[in-house]
Amino acid sequence: MLEMPRVDLEKCTGCGTCAAACHCGAIVIVEGKATIIETLKCGWCSVCEAVCPEGALYCEFEIVIEG
Ligand code: SF4
Numbered sequence: 015m016l017e018m019p020r021v022d023l024e025k026c027t028g029c030g031t032c033a034a035a036c037h038c039g040a041i042v043i044v045e046g047k048a049t050i051i052e053t054l055k056c057g058w059c060s061v062c063e064a065v066c067p068e069g070a071l072y073c074e075f076e077i078v079i080e081g
């Protein structure tokens with residue numbers, strides 16, 4: 015299963031900053047809360063986590079380059 019960003023619904027204000035910043039169109043605002051709709055679209059860039067002013071998004075994945 016693919017790891018996706020998690021949304022802390024207690025912290026999320028529904029401001030839409032993450033949805034606007036997500037270049038993959040993987041986030042929409044549903045009933046005032048950020049919702050990850052397209053798990054296969056997520057490019058694991060962590061931009062949403064970086065731009066959220068409330069610290070409500072958590073990207074638990076990390077890119078590991080082996081070699
Ligand atoms: S940027 Fe943060 S507070 Fe704003 S909608 Fe996204 S998760 Fe919620």
Ligand code: SF4
Nearest residue numbers: 036056057059060062
């Ligand atoms: S990690 Fe990147 S691609 Fe995935 S939801 Fe966040 S901003 Fe969009």
